Amino acid sequence: MRKAAKSEARPGRGRLALYHALLLAGVFVFWYLMTEPLLWSEEAARRTAFFFGKPLMVLQQIWEWFAGGKIYEHLLITLIETLLAFAIGTLGGLGVGLWLALSPLASALADPYIKASNAMPRVILAPIFAVWFGLGIVSKVALGFTLVFFIVFFNVYQGVKEVSPVVLNNARMLGANSRQLLRTVYLPSAMSWVFSSLHTSVGMAFVGAVVGEYLGSARGVGYLILQAEGTFDINTVFAGILVLTAFALALDTVVTAVENRLLVWRPAQGETEPL
Amino acid sequence: MSFPLPTAPALALSNVTVTFVAQGGGSTYTAVRDTTLIVGEGEFVSVVGPTGCGKSTLLNIAAGLLESSAGSVRVQGEPLAGINRHAGYMFQSDALLPWLSALGNVELGLKYRGVEPGAAREQAMAWLARVGLSGHAGRYPHQLSGGMKKRVALAQMLILDPKILLMDEPFSALDIQTRQLMENELLELWSADRKSVVFITHDLEEAIALSDRVVVLSAGPAAHPMGDYVIDLPRPRDVAEVRLTPRFVELHTGIWHTMKDEVLKGYAQSRQK
Numbered sequence: 001m002r003k004a005a006k007s008e009a010r011p012g013r014g015r016l017a018l019y020h021a022l023l024l025a026g027v028f029v030f031w032y033l034m035t036e037p038l039l040w041s042e043e044a045a046r047r048t049a050f051f052f053g054k055p056l057m058v059l060q061q062i063w064e065w066f067a068g069g070k071i072y073e074h075l076l077i078t079l080i081e082t083l084l085a086f087a088i089g090t091l092g093g094l095g096v097g098l099w100l101a102l103s104p105l106a107s108a109l110a111d112p113y114i115k116a117s118n119a120m121p122r123v124i125l126a127p128i129f130a131v132w133f134g135l136g137i138v139s140k141v142a143l144g145f146t147l148v149f150f151i152v153f154f155n156v157y158q159g160v161k162e163v164s165p166v167v168l169n170n171a172r173m174l175g176a177n178s179r180q181l182l183r184t185v186y187l188p189s190a191m192s193w194v195f196s197s198l199h200t201s202v203g204m205a206f207v208g209a210v211v212g213e214y215l216g217s218a219r220g221v222g223y224l225i226l227q228a229e230g231t232f233d234i235n236t237v238f239a240g241i242l243v244l245t246a247f248a249l250a251l252d253t254v255v256t257a258v259e260n261r262l263l264v265w266r267p268a269q270g271e272t273e274p275l
Numbered sequence: 276m277s278f279p280l281p282t283a284p285a286l287a288l289s290n291v292t293v294t295f296v297a298q299g300g301g302s303t304y305t306a307v308r309d310t311t312l313i314v315g316e317g318e319f320v321s322v323v324g325p326t327g328c329g330k331s332t333l334l335n336i337a338a339g340l341l342e343s344s345a346g347s348v349r350v351q352g353e354p355l356a357g358i359n360r361h362a363g364y365m366f367q368s369d370a371l372l373p374w375l376s377a378l379g380n381v382e383l384g385l386k387y388r389g390v391e392p393g394a395a396r397e398q399a400m401a402w403l404a405r406v407g408l409s410g411h412a413g414r415y416p417h418q419l420s421g422g423m424k425k426r427v428a429l430a431q432m433l434i435l436d437p438k439i440l441l442m443d444e445p446f447s448a449l450d451i452q453t454r455q456l457m458e459n460e461l462l463e464l465w466s467a468d469r470k471s472v473v474f475i476t477h478d479l480e481e482a483i484a485l486s487d488r489v490v491v492l493s494a495g496p497a498a499h500p501m502g503d504y505v506i507d508l509p510r511p512r513d514v515a516e517v518r519l520t521p522r523f524v525e526l527h528t529g530i531w532h533t534m535k536d537e538v539l540k541g542y543a544q545s546r547q548k
Contacts, residue, residue, distance in 0.1 A: 169340050170370035172358055174384035174435065184383065188374040265374040267417040 031055045053235040061239035071243065077220045078244075081137055081209035082251070085144020086202055090194070092145065093152025098182070098190065101160035114153075122146045126215045135216050144208025151201045152194055159193030160186050195263055198255045206248055221247075283352030285361075285439050285471035286314040286337055291346035293332050306332040308497040309346075312490060314439070317469035321482035323534065324492030325541030330475045331367070333492075334441050337473060338364050350439070363437035365428055365445040371416040377403060377427045378412040384435040402430040406460070422453040426460075433464065440465075440472045447476070458485060458514040466511060479534060483526055484514040491534050494541035502533045 033039055035049040065071035100107040100114075126143050133139040163185060171185050213222025221244055228236030293307045306329035314320050324330050335341035336348060339359040348355040350362070371380045382399035386392070403412050406426040416424055425445060432440065446454045462485060465472060476482050482489045483506055491502035506526060508517055517523055 164370075166366050166368050166370045167372055169338075170364065170366060170431075171372070171383070171387075172340065173338060173362070173364040174431070175358075175360070175387040177387070180387050184372065184375075188372070192374070265376075265415040265417070 028055050050234065053238040057235040058238045058242065061236050062243060065239070065243070071221075071224075074219055074221050074224055075243070075247065077137065078206075078209050078213065078222065078247075081140040081144060081212070081220070082202070082205045084137070084141045085208050086148055086205035088141065089145045089148025089205065090152050090198075090201065093149045094156050094190070094194065096149075097153045097156025098160060098186065101157045101190075102182075102186070118150045118154075123211055126212055129212070130216050135218060140209045140212030140217070140220070143212045144205040147204040147208045148201045151197050151204060155193040155197040156190040159190035162193075163189045192263060192266060195259045198259060199252060202251050202255050203248065206244075206251065210244060283349070284313045285316050285318070285351060286312075286473065287349040288312040288333070288337060289347050289349070291333070291336055291343045291348065293329070293336065293341065294344045305497045307336075308499050310492075310499050312337075312473075312500065314471050314473055317471055319465065319472040319474065319485060319487045320490060321474045321476060321486040321488070322490045322492060323476055323479050323482045323530075324498060325494045325534075325538045326477055326545070328492045328494050328537075328541060329496075329498040330477075330492060331443050334364075334443050334473060334475050337439075338362055338441050340364075359439070359441075361437060362439040362441050363432035363435060365432050365440070365442045367444045367447060369416065369424060371424060371427055371431070373416050376413050376415055377408060377419065377423075380416070380427055381430045381434055383431065388435075398434060399430075402434045403427075405464075406430045421449055422457060425449065425457055429457075429461070429464070438470060440470050440474075442472065442474045444476050446481075447478070454481075455515050461485070462510075462512060462514070479527060479530060480518060481514075483508075483523060483530070484512065484517050489530060491530060491537070494537045494544065501537070502530065504530050 031052065032055050035045055035052060035054045037045045100110055123143070125146060126139070129139040129142045133142055168181070168185055171181055176184065209220070210222040213220035214226050217223045217226075221240055225237050225240035228234075228240065289311050291307060291310045291312075292305065294303050294305045296303050310333065312320075312322070312333065322330050322333065332341065336343050337359065339348075339355055339357055339362075350359055372383065375383065378396070378399050381402050382395040385395035385398060390398075400409070400412065403409050406429055408423060408426055408430075411419065411423065416427070419427065428445070446457050449457060458481065474482070474485060479489075486506050489502075489504045489506060490500050491504070492498045493501045504526065508520070508522055508526075
């Protein structure tokens, strides 16, 4: 009964993928029609193409990048920056989050400064980081770090504060010392919050890397986009955006896979496994 | 006094008072006042009382999770400082670690004590078998039914072989059939090695069916014991059948007579709030 109701409300998996593909194709066809002199005057199509690029040229550019191998070093740099910012930011947020959540004095002292640095628009730090760390990888990682750190920090802090007092008391009654409490209660609880923020934080690491490249660099996908923009090469700009999007989607898929693997203990939303 | 007498009770709360101060000072709330509760070696004592009368507070004092404002707590003659290492605690709500499997939860206490992993696993599997959950060792708490979770919690507590069991309405969330099954299981496990038990409940029938002694608490605030009844029903008991015996009905009538006024008082107070 329930299964039937479900399949009525939502198409099956294969079907859904087909619809997704059709929707994407539809967008490209619409884009194509608007930028070619088929439906309206050549002048109007030319203007549209100036602002939005031509889909065939964009795809051709992507093909050239990958077939010619020019894109790989840039992608690799962006990937390294993203992963470094993500890893360092997550570890930093985890460590500081645990520390502040478990030490009321430190937390009370740091509170206004944490709030202030979180409220600050941190992208504006990019030029400062460029001055401090130069135009290489480090300045991009630093920018990504400031973005990722706070997301993870707040989630860990919340995770530790929301540990069920009953579970905590139970562990204490079973004889846990403070280190064992940290390892078996606080950390797993905080990790479940961290994982639910991973999608946001991996995206932020990516933003840090690309924005950093865009503001000043010699390599990376952000650099490619900046170069193309300098010569009004709108097709290359769009090609860069498409590559970045696909790349971000791939990262997100990896995060989902890791999450599903590590959080098997958490009940999935709205469904429980029948015994 | 530093030499505990051989007859020292397993647990002795003497003139315990617990007062909570609202955050920021100002108003205070006395949950338990001047309460004395002695639990002998191997004795099964139930504490009953209306909802919100400070039964759980009393248990937390005995567990060392909470410090009393006045009075003393002695465990086998020794004054209690910090967590009560001789006691196992079974909580009212879900207290299993949700990120550990049933097996992981049962072996947790042994791991805390530094028992070698292989041995801990073996013992935990044996305990899971004793509570009838061998086939569910790998399941996580959210995949278990309410009764199964209680069994895991029971095994988690008993694997450490505590001398005193503190149980805070452990079966109140279960349906009546599952509850009676669990009560019989508890009695069976208990009769194997006669630990001292403090069993908190608001259900007088459950208290009589399980215990050697029933202590009735008055309605809060400032709850205190107002009745102490020896239950002389023969053991072994079946909790479902024992309820039908004339002696049970007699005991129940007697205790209920004292309790009724307090329950009504507690009810009136909860309505005023």
